Amino acid sequence: MIDFDGAPASVAEYLALRSAAGLSPYDPDAARIGLSATLHGTWGRDADGALVAMGRLVGDGGCFAQVTDIAVRPDRQRQGLGRAVMTRLMDWAGANLPAGCYLSLIADPGAERLYESFGFELRTGMARRV
Numbered sequence: 001m002i003d004f005d006g007a008p009a010s011v012a013e014y015l016a017l018r019s020a021a022g023l024s025p026y027d028p029d030a031a032r033i034g035l036s037a038t039l040h041g042t043w044g045r046d047a048d049g050a051l052v053a054m055g056r057l058v059g060d061g062g063c064f065a066q067v068t069d070i071a072v073r074p075d076r077q078r079q080g081l082g083r084a085v086m087t088r089l090m091d092w093a094g095a096n097l098p099a100g101c102y103l104s105l106i107a108d109p110g111a112e113r114l115y116e117s118f119g120f121e122l123r124t125g126m127a128r129r130v
Ligand SMILES: CC(C)(COP(=O)(O)OP(=O)(O)OC[C@H]1O[C@@H](n2cnc3c(N)ncnc32)[C@H](O)[C@@H]1OP(=O)(O)O)[C@@H](O)C(=O)NCCC(=O)NCCS
Pocket: 021, 022, 023, 070, 071, 072, 073, 076, 077, 078, 079, 080, 081, 082, 083, 084, 106, 107, 108, 110, 111, 113, 114
């Protein structure tokens, strides 16, 4: 059973789950700043308290918000946790963000179907790093 009501991820937990899921690394200082600016985070912990699933909404809280950090530990993938994280984030968005707030995300290959099932549609996106 996964607990979604536990503590938010520490910087170390967040970076470890990103790494385990194959997402790009970040400097711990950047992660600390980023986590503290989270609009809403969903943190899934197993019975031992280990972080096994996560996702965040970041943004201005009014006009724009982005879905980030959707990740499930590999040994727990394909068990519905990614969908559970997205459901919680979208429920929070529906209840707490103004109607019309623009939700976006950059999907990694393979994850598109998950996001399409929550109403996300393909757009031309562009991205770069500082
Ligand atoms: C993408 C990810 C978050 C999905 O989490 P999950 O717990 O494995 O997914 P779920 O079991 O909840 O499945 C939800 C949907 O995701 C899609 N999906 C999940 N894994 C998939 C895969 N390997 N290939 C294609 N679609 C996949 C399916 O549409 C699935 O729905 P379905 O079972 O009804 O077909 C997880 O695989 C992961 O952490 N991947 C590595 C990191 C990553 O790519 N994150 C996304 C960045 S945008």
